[in-house]
Amino acid sequence: xxxxxxxxxxxxxxxAWDRKAQKNGLRHQVFAVNGDHYVxxxxxxxxxxxxxxxxxxxxxxxxxxxxxxxRDGYGTLSLSDQETGNYRRVYSGWWKGDKKCGYGIQxxxxxxxxxxxxxxxxxxxxxxxxxxxxxxxxGQWCNDKPEGEGMLRLKNGNRYEGNWQRGMxxxxxxxxxxxxxxxxxxxWVDNIAKCGTMIDCGRDEAPKPTQxxxxxVKILDPDDVLAEALATFKKTQEEGD
Numbered sequence: 001x002x003x004x005x006x007x008x009x010x011x012x013x014x015x016a017w018d019r020k021a022q023k024n025g026l027r028h029q030v031f032a033v034n035g036d037h038y039v040x041x042x043x044x045x046x047x048x049x050x051x052x053x054x055x056x057x058x059x060x061x062x063x064x065x066x067x068x069x070x071r072d073g074y075g076t077l078s079l080s081d082q083e084t085g086n087y088r089r090v091y092s093g094w095w096k097g098d099k100k101c102g103y104g105i106q107x108x109x110x111x112x113x114x115x116x117x118x119x120x121x122x123x124x125x126x127x128x129x130x131x132x133x134x135x136x137x138x139g140q141w142c143n144d145k146p147e148g149e150g151m152l153r154l155k156n157g158n159r160y161e162g163n164w165q166r167g168m169x170x171x172x173x174x175x176x177x178x179x180x181x182x183x184x185x186x187x188w189v190d191n192i193a194k195c196g197t198m199i200d201c202g203r204d205e206a207p208k209p210t211q212x213x214x215x216x217v218k219i220l221d222p223d224d225v226l227a228e229a230l231a232t233f234k235k236t237q238e239e240g241d
Contacts, residue, residue, distance in 0.1 A: 040066065061087060070098040093118065116141065139164065162188065181206030182214070187230055195229050 023030065023042035031037045040051020046069035047053070053062045064075020075095055078087040093104015100106075100118040107113045109132055116127020122144040123129075129137045139150020145167035146152075153159040162173020169188040176183055181203030186196010203209045 043068070064095070071095040072097065176201065178202065179206060179208050181209045186226075195226070197226060 023045045026041050027039070029037055029039050030042075035056030036054060037056075038047060038051055038053045040047065040053075041049030043049070047066040048068055049066060050064070051066050054060070059080035061078045062071060062075055063078075064071065065073025067073065072095055074093070076089060077091045078089050080086075081088050089107055091100060091104055091106050093100060093106075094102030096102065099121045101120065102118060103116065104118050105113060105115045106118075106123075112130060112132040114123060114127055114129045116123065116129075117125025119125065123141040124143065125141060126139070127141050131137075134155030136153045137146055137150060138153075139146060140148030142148065146164040147166070148164060149162070150164050151159060151161045157178045158176060159178070160169060160173055160175045162169065163171030165171065168191045170190060171188060172186070173188050174183060174185045175193070181200055182198055183201035184193060184196055184198045187194050198214060200214050203213060
């Protein structure tokens with residue numbers, strides 16, 4: 001009895017092509033239709049692992065960790081300098097879900113940068129900001145602004161230590177006028193000292209001391225007078241709100 005054999009079914013070519021097109025593992029370079037390109041590791045057609053992304057539109061380069069198509073882990077973002085044509089580092093630090101999150105350093109200019117905590121692309125937590133004019137702020141941040149306890153040290157050596165809200169001095173704080181040898185301690189509202197005491201502090205060693213020392217307070221209970229003034233000011237603020 002004759003035996004018939006069925007020829008093996010051949011796989012459609014599109015299946016083989018589709019299998020080869022799946023991006024998994026290391027790829028040397030993959031271009032997008034808009035001109036962006038990526039070199040690095042993939043998983044299930046998504047950037048995953050170590051890799052470098054170049055954006056054609058603004059010339060930005062990201063080198064670091066990826067997770068399921070998003071920047072996640074440690075990485076560095078650089079931008080092209082229009083004047084020199086070289087790349088300058090903009091941010092080095094941790095990312096989560098394609099946003100700065102965790103500890104990182106952001107460069108705003110040649111002499112202005114921030115080092116500290118981030119959350120959702122905003123400075124949040126503890127951090128130190130170096131300003132281009134020589135001032136330095138160190139303390140707590142929230143929503144990209146100083147918030148909570150912090151110290152601002154000015155270029156001339158004077159400094160403020162105390163509370164901050166919305167990026168301004170708010171609440172109790174001390175301002176050291178080291179150039180004049182005086183110390184103010186009291187209540188601040190939106191960067192303005194509203195109520196407090198001023199005393200001499202290191203006046204003899206100050207580079208530009210005041211002409212006369214602050215006279216001694218002669219009232220019997222200066223603390224009660226200050227407390228009454230603070231209570232009156234707070235009451236006025238509450239009525240205004």
